[in-house]
Amino acid sequence: MSNPYILEKRVAIAAVLRACSLTSAVFNNLVKGEKLTKDDKSPVTVGDFAAQAVVNTILAHSFPDDPIVGEEDSAELRGESNSNIRDRVVGLANDSLTAKLIEGEQPAWGIGPSASHSADDLLDAIDRGNYGGGRTGRMWTLDPIDGTKGFLRGEQYAVCLAFLVDSKVQIGVMGCPNLPIDAANPDGRRGCLFVAVRGHGAEQCSLSNLHEHPIPLRIPPYSPSTFNLLESVESAHSSHGFNERVSTALGITRQPTRMDSQAKYCALARGDGGVYLRTPTGVGYVEKIWDHASGSLLVEEAGGVITDMRGEPLDFGLGRTLGENFGVVAAGKEGHAKVIAAIKKVKEEASK
Ligand SMILES: Nc1ncnc2c1ncn2[C@@H]1O[C@H](COP(=O)(O)O)[C@@H](OP(=O)(O)O)[C@H]1O
Numbered sequence: 001m002s003n004p005y006i007l008e009k010r011v012a013i014a015a016v017l018r019a020c021s022l023t024s025a026v027f028n029n030l031v032k033g034e035k036l037t038k039d040d041k042s043p044v045t046v047g048d049f050a051a052q053a054v055v056n057t058i059l060a061h062s063f064p065d066d067p068i069v070g071e072e073d074s075a076e077l078r079g080e081s082n083s084n085i086r087d088r089v090v091g092l093a094n095d096s097l098t099a100k101l102i103e104g105e106q107p108a109w110g111i112g113p114s115a116s117h118s119a120d121d122l123l124d125a126i127d128r129g130n131y132g133g134g135r136t137g138r139m140w141t142l143d144p145i146d147g148t149k150g151f152l153r154g155e156q157y158a159v160c161l162a163f164l165v166d167s168k169v170q171i172g173v174m175g176c177p178n179l180p181i182d183a184a185n186p187d188g189r190r191g192c193l194f195v196a197v198r199g200h201g202a203e204q205c206s207l208s209n210l211h212e213h214p215i216p217l218r219i220p221p222y223s224p225s226t227f228n229l230l231e232s233v234e235s236a237h238s239s240h241g242f243n244e245r246v247s248t249a250l251g252i253t254r255q256p257t258r259m260d261s262q263a264k265y266c267a268l269a270r271g272d273g274g275v276y277l278r279t280p281t282g283v284g285y286v287e288k289i290w291d292h293a294s295g296s297l298l299v300e301e302a303g304g305v306i307t308d309m310r311g312e313p314l315d316f317g318l319g320r321t322l323g324e325n326f327g328v329v330a331a332g333k334e335g336h337a338k339v340i341a342a343i344k345k346v347k348e349e350a351s352k
Pocket residue numbers: 042071143145146147148149150231232233234236237238259260261262281283285288291
């Protein structure tokens with residue numbers, strides 16, 4: 001069957017590419033004071049706000065009735081105390097939207113030299129991301145910069161966009177501007193785009209040239225000699241201690257690969273690491289759908305399995321969060337079964 005969502009895929013790729021150029025420019029030139037701290041104490045930069053404004057503006061042009069669950073909102077930018085940050089966000093978003101069209105892009109998508117927007121329009125675009133989510137209908141979910149802490153540290157981050165119908169992810173697009181194109185050559189060229197379409201596979205290509213070496217992604221069969229953990233850099237996001245016990249129970253000798261953002265799903269999908277393991281740290285944090293939607297489809301379309309730590313599927317139909325889920329386990333089929341068994345063993349031992 002052909003992909004029924006061709007336009008959605010093309011627009012999503014265009015939006016993520018523009019957002020990646022924007023975030024890369026900020027990454028290379030982040031000026032002190034261009035970030036805020038949110039109520040939950042997490043950081044947000046001018047790059048996060050501007051990237052959400054750009055992606056939501058582009059989505060609104062092609063799909064004006066589609067709701068969006070986006071991570072950021074514009075409340076902090078509207079007050080006079082942050083007017084310098086607001087001006088920078090507006091400037092960045094307009095620079096991105098008005099950049100000249102590249103092959104495959106259409107002016108009707110709200111981009112190109114005449115697509116300048118007012119500050120109010122761009123703040124409103126950010127707030128198009130305030131949809132509460134739900135079980136039925138079309139919707140998008142966006143993480144304009146996933147791994148903001150990695151972004152600020154100068155490490156990995158990802159622009160992540162997913163399109164869902166009836167709470168099932170149909171398209172996942174992720175841009176990883178700092179990820180080496182070839183994992184075997186970590187000092188080589190960087191910047192990858194990952195695209196997954198349900199029922200149509202997953203592929204990686206270069207962010208700078210979509211025609212350059214598109215690689216179909218397939219998680220390789222389980223192999224004890226190469227299998228290791230992909231986990232958060234931040235120990236507050238995933239329990240490094242619990243992960244280590246699971247690793248030991250699996251007899252893994254390789255060190256975990258620590259990486260920020262959904263770039264972990266991308267690494268897994270191309271066979272670079274064995275399992276993405278995210279284990280709750282016990283502070284009652286509830287996972288957000290934008291942190292996993294696009295990555296989950298990438299893993300599935302690369303032949304893998306994704307569940308929580310109990311082996312339950314992730315449910316993207318519960319609202320903006322994944323609700324009562326317990327972490328994330330994503331791996332190839334055989335590796336996934338082994339990890340779920342190891343988690344059970346570690347939990348049983350802990351309760352003795
Ligand atoms: N206590 C916590 N437990 C799990 N995830 C958390 C968390 N606090 C924040 N996060 C999420 O972890 C994401 C980064 O994941 P990772 O650790 O894999 O890089 C953050 O995304 P943002 O950077 O988009 O805010 C944020 O949504």
